[in-house]
Amino acid sequence: MVVRDRSLPSRLFDWFNYGFLGVLAATCLAPLIHMLAVSLSARGPAAAGEVTFWPIGFHLEAYSYILGSHLFLNAFRVSLMRVVVGVAVQMSLVILTAYPLTREPEELPGRNIIMWFFFFTMLFEGGLIPTFLLVRSLGLLDNFFALILPFALPVYSMIIMMNFFRTLPKSLYESAMIDGASHWVIMWRIFVPLSKPAIATLSLFSMVFHWNEWFFGSIYLNDYYKWPLQTYLRQLLQNIDFARVTMADIDLLQRVSDRTFVLAQLFVATIPILMVYPFLQRYFVKGIVLGSVKE
Amino acid sequence: MLIPGIVAIFIFKYVPMYGVIIAFQDYRPIQGILGSDFVGLHWFRFVVRMPHFTNILRNTFVIAVGKVVADQVVAIAFALLLNEIRVRWYKRSLQTAVYLPNFLSWVIIGGIFIDILSTRGILNDFIAMLGFERQFFLGSNRWFQFTMIWTDVWKQFGFNAILYLAALTSINPELYESAIIDGANRAQQIRRITIPGMMATIILLATLNLGQIMEAGFEQILVMYNPAVYRTGDIIDTFVYRAGIIDGQYSLAAAVGLGKSVVAFVLIVVSYRLAYRYAGYRIF
Numbered sequence: 001m002v003v004r005d006r007s008l009p010s011r012l013f014d015w016f017n018y019g020f021l022g023v024l025a026a027t028c029l030a031p032l033i034h035m036l037a038v039s040l041s042a043r044g045p046a047a048a049g050e051v052t053f054w055p056i057g058f059h060l061e062a063y064s065y066i067l068g069s070h071l072f073l074n075a076f077r078v079s080l081m082r083v084v085v086g087v088a089v090q091m092s093l094v095i096l097t098a099y100p101l102t103r104e105p106e107e108l109p110g111r112n113i114i115m116w117f118f119f120f121t122m123l124f125e126g127g128l129i130p131t132f133l134l135v136r137s138l139g140l141l142d143n144f145f146a147l148i149l150p151f152a153l154p155v156y157s158m159i160i161m162m163n164f165f166r167t168l169p170k171s172l173y174e175s176a177m178i179d180g181a182s183h184w185v186i187m188w189r190i191f192v193p194l195s196k197p198a199i200a201t202l203s204l205f206s207m208v209f210h211w212n213e214w215f216f217g218s219i220y221l222n223d224y225y226k227w228p229l230q231t232y233l234r235q236l237l238q239n240i241d242f243a244r245v246t247m248a249d250i251d252l253l254q255r256v257s258d259r260t261f262v263l264a265q266l267f268v269a270t271i272p273i274l275m276v277y278p279f280l281q282r283y284f285v286k287g288i289v290l291g292s293v294k295e
Numbered sequence: 296m297l298i299p300g301i302v303a304i305f306i307f308k309y310v311p312m313y314g315v316i317i318a319f320q321d322y323r324p325i326q327g328i329l330g331s332d333f334v335g336l337h338w339f340r341f342v343v344r345m346p347h348f349t350n351i352l353r354n355t356f357v358i359a360v361g362k363v364v365a366d367q368v369v370a371i372a373f374a375l376l377l378n379e380i381r382v383r384w385y386k387r388s389l390q391t392a393v394y395l396p397n398f399l400s401w402v403i404i405g406g407i408f409i410d411i412l413s414t415r416g417i418l419n420d421f422i423a424m425l426g427f428e429r430q431f432f433l434g435s436n437r438w439f440q441f442t443m444i445w446t447d448v449w450k451q452f453g454f455n456a457i458l459y460l461a462a463l464t465s466i467n468p469e470l471y472e473s474a475i476i477d478g479a480n481r482a483q484q485i486r487r488i489t490i491p492g493m494m495a496t497i498i499l500l501a502t503l504n505l506g507q508i509m510e511a512g513f514e515q516i517l518v519m520y521n522p523a524v525y526r527t528g529d530i531i532d533t534f535v536y537r538a539g540i541i542d543g544q545y546s547l548a549a550a551v552g553l554g555k556s557v558v559a560f561v562l563i564v565v566s567y568r569l570a571y572r573y574a575g576y577r578i579f
Contacts, residue, residue: 010481017379024373025392028453031407032395034417038410049415097300114297115579121304122578124560126311127552128532129539133317133324134310152303159579183296212400215514219540234402234518237409259410266406273398280398281391285457 032270039063039264046260062264072265074225075232079211082147082228086210091203093153098161099187118155135220146220147228151209157202164198165191201283204276211272229269236262318550338550347529354440355530358511361444363504369448370455371497375489377456378463379481393453405518408446409433439524446519447512458496466492499574506566509559531555 033053038046042057050056066072097118105111125131131150140146168191176186192199214230221227224235318338320331342348373393380386396404411418412432419429432442470488479487513532520528531551539548570576 007480013481014379017376018382018385021373021376021380021389025389028393028396028449031404031411034411035407049417049420052417093300093303096296100296114301117301118304119579121308123563124312125308125556126313126315127549127556128535129545129549129552130311130314130317131307132540133314133545134307137327138306149303150307152307153300155304158300163579187296208398212398212402214400214402215517230400230402233406237402237406237518262406263410266403270399270403277395277398281394284394285461 035263036267039260039267041260043260059260062260063268065261066264066268071224071232072229072268075227075229076268078144078226079229081144083207083210085144086148086151087203087206089148089152090154090157090206090210091199094158094161094202095187095192095199097153097158098165099183099191101158101162102165118158121155132219140220142221142223142226144226147210147213147217150216151213154206154209157205161195161198161202164195168194197283197286200279201286204280204283207276208273208280233265233269236265315549315553315556317546318553320546322546322549324545334546338547339554341547342551342554347525347534350526351529351531351534354527355509355511355532358440358443358516358530359508361440362447362512363507365444365448366451366455367497367500367504369452371459371493373452374456374459374463374493375485377460378489379485390453393456395453396450397454399450401514401518404446404450405515408442409519412442433519434521434523436524436527439520439528443512443516443519443528447515455500458500459493462493462496463489495574499570499576502566502570502573503576504566505569506559506563508562509555 030053034051037053037055038051039062040055040058040060041051042059043061045051045056100108101111101115101118103111108114135141135146135150140149172190172194173186176190181189212230214228214234217228217231218234221231224232227235314328317328317331319333319335320328321334321337322328322331377386377389380389410416413419414429414431414434418432423429430438432438466488471484474484474488509531511530511532513530513536516528516530516533517536520533532555535548535552535555538544538551567576567578
């Protein structure tokens with residue numbers, strides 16, 4: 001802005017505003033920093049609750065424990081696998097489904113009915129129990145693909161993809177058609193390369209979903225060697241229930257080790273998110289606006 | 296090209312819709328859907344008579360509405376204040392910090408908050424330092440709903456502000472310039488230019504959120520609740536989970552789940568209609 005209000009109330013407001021928002025942003029990071037600080041502290045100070053935002057008696061014991069923990073490493077590996085396979089499946093189906101749905105009903109008979117077939121699942125669902133019983137009767141319990149197949153096509157992402165495809169100039173499609181290109185060629189050679197930002201955004205969302213999802217892992221998989229990381233962490237929290245431990249008068253030492261170790265594991269599980277976060281931040285604003293506001 | 300998507304959706308979305316008939320049966324896994332006895336509305340009557348049922352309904356409603364309101368109000372306020380920040384690097388850093396929690400799972404956030412909010416946790420240390428009594432945020436019925444709403448705000452508000460901020464960037468800067476020339480102060484500018492510029496987005500999100508008032512936050516509550524707070528913390532989804540998955544009362548749980556799906560269906564349809572009428576929103 002060229003003109004600025006330099007009056008005293010205006011400047012006081014600025015002072016307040018810069019400070020207030022700074023504090024607000026700090027409260028968003030504080031819990032994470034606290035977690036990191038405790039996980040890097042020695043057992044004693046961590047147990048006594050002396051650690052705030054800086055490690056006391058700096059110690060990597062919790063992390064070396066994790067790196068030696070079979071269960072943790074295995075769960076980490078399952079999660080990585082899940083992200084790779086899950087994102088590949090989701091994005092393939094999103095693109096494959098979105099492309100034909102950009103056609104007009106004249107070109108694709110029943111296009112609107114098919115669209116409603118997909119859209120209806122955003123309005124109504126069978127619910128947890130029928131879905132669980134289905135997965136069980138398909139014999140997918142304790143199978144890695146129980147983490148992939150039920151989530152194979154995220155309908156909302158597909159609709160965003162379709163809306164994005166529709167913003168591409170029609171003439172591109174028409175001239176390719178005249179040149180005799182098949183739909184596969186048009187989709188793969190024209191639509192996909194021109195939609196890189198949208199595909200990147202949706203892939204990131206898909207990645208975050210598969211990395212973070214833990215609930216279905218906990219009901220579809222009983223064998224803990226098949227658990228993804230977040231499911232493993234959930235079970236860990238359930239068994240170690242801090243809330244109750246602090247109330248009860250139980251062996252402090254036990255709690256110490258638990259506390260630093262659990263928080264260290266939680267922190268390691270956030271590292272992949274922190275790694276993709278710069279990319280996420282670059283794309284998600286676009287992605288969200290893409291999904292909800294359009295012409 | 297459409298076949299894989301249609302097959303996936305048919306199997307994993309439409310077959311469970313057929314599966315809801317177990318809500319009207321005395322479902323036994325060995326007999327299957329075709330062989331189990333039909334019991335009509337038995338489970339629905341049973342559930343409505345449960346003493347705990349009113350708790351579940353009330354908790355779902357109170358927590359969900361509390362979240363919708365608190366999430367959006369904080370997001371709007373944050374967007375308005377952030378819009379007044381002129382130093383670009385500072386604005387960017389603020390955004391980086393507040394958007395982050397949204398991308399962490401409830402397992403991680405729940406785990407951190409279980410630690411922070413425990414009676415010996417850092418928040419209670421702070422409260423004790425100020426001379427107040429320690430509170431059991433996750434273990435007392437007095438605090439549980441409040442804690443769910445505000446930890447949710449903590450996770451989501453920055454992210455929720457994105458759409459409002461997007462609306463603000465499309466306001467013509469000349470409006471502010473001419474307002475200043477006309478002698479309008481900052482408060483007047485916010486009231487007369489910024490807020491009207493956000494109004495369409497506010498209406499849009501308010502209508503769309505109407506469809507969410509059956510969603511009290513299943514994953515969050517499942518991670519953070521415990522039997523001591525079932526009275527105030529148990530919601531429809533957690534009840535369905537315990538009754539169905541843990542206790543194996545499939546028909547009972549499916550009946551409760553179906554009830555929720557039907558109500559949610561009506562709410563979502565109404566919310567889309569309102570969003571279309573008042574904000575011109577169409578999903579496709």
